[in-house]
Amino acid sequence: MPELPEVETVRKGLEQLVLNKKIKEVLVAWDRIIERPNIEDFTNQLIGEKIDSVSRRGKYLIFHLTHYDMISHLRMEGKFDYVQPDTSVTKHTHVRFIFTDHTELRYLDVRKFGRLTLLPKNTAMDYKGIKKLGPEPTPEEFLLESFNQQLKKHHKAIKPLLLDQTLITGLGNIYVDEALFKAKIHPEQTANTLTFDEVTRLHVAIINVLAQAVEAGGTTIRSYKNALGEAGTFQVNLMVYGKTGEPCPNCGTEITKIKVAQRGTHFCSLCQRIHL
Structure with missing residues (x-):
């Protein structure tokens, strides 16, 4: 997609x-x-x-x-x-x-x-x-304090919340997995239990992952090409998405794939530990 x-x-x-x-x-x-x-x-x-x-x-x-x-x-x-x-x-x-x-x-x-x-x-x-869309994922529009306040209102897992486009727009399955990995947050962690440090890391990760992907022309998975017929190249930078069974680039633990809100979800069980 x-x-x-x-x-x-x-x-x-x-x-x-x-x-x-x-x-x-x-x-x-x-x-x-x-x-x-x-x-x-x-x-x-x-x-x-x-x-x-x-x-x-x-x-x-x-x-x-x-x-x-x-x-x-x-x-x-x-x-x-x-x-x-x-x-x-x-x-x-x-x-x-x-x-x-x-x-x-x-x-x-x-x-x-x-x-x-x-x-x-x-x-x-x-x-x-x-x-109904949330802010664009830029430092000027996507503000940390507002993001933190919105997350405190939600008692659902962070991944589906990021996918629904109301807190922040533009994130899909690939980039949510990548941003959560960079922020060291488990995809099933309940949003309102995230610490401010975790929210800060996630805020930075979302902005950086999407900016880098735009710079690379997107990610080519299967049939995607842009209007000029060119394939994106961000897939070479993917850390966890599509890497099931491969070693985590940070700790070497095998990347795990599970279903979260009916979506295939990739993460490192050691780097992205769930907490209460």
Whole structure:
């Protein structure tokens, strides 16, 4: 699943490829990809629109058009391909944005979980999925004191809490495992039992892990590639994710994999001990 670093890398790629492109035609092959409006309005309203910029909030991409905001959530395996004229259409292509120069931006999605939503211009921040998001994982927006206060209110395991996007946005399964490892916190540790030192370590780890992953262009697990067709390289820096049975880079203990909130979870049982 594309996480924040992968989505940010896609955004950067799209800005290199489709800025100032004017839409001539939109073809939708799988109606359920379009969340709103109806298919006819979606395709008609986009004709003549120019792509002014592409931004990101959490894991959502926002295309800023002449008169609209188009929100894209890639979900599990959604991706965009920019192709030249007369490029053959592949099996999992569900939406085609054909530009006036005959190049195309195509939305592909093997599992068809992704969604596209067209809204009036400058209203993307009011979209239901975006309104509930926590702060971006930057030192300027993700404040330690607020994070600590929020954790004290929760009596659930820290991993699923970090995954729900309300305390901090952009963390998915891979980067939660990596951040918890760096902070030496067990993924099942109850959030309100974390000490201030642990919260501080976790705060720093989240910011650093995501920043490093963005710098590396994301993590390539199976089929992920960015809008330029390039694979991310952060997987070479992974400490615990996908390392089941391998030695912990800190202490040599075998990395363990368990299920936490139905998600495969990797950690070191010695470095990340649970406490009451």
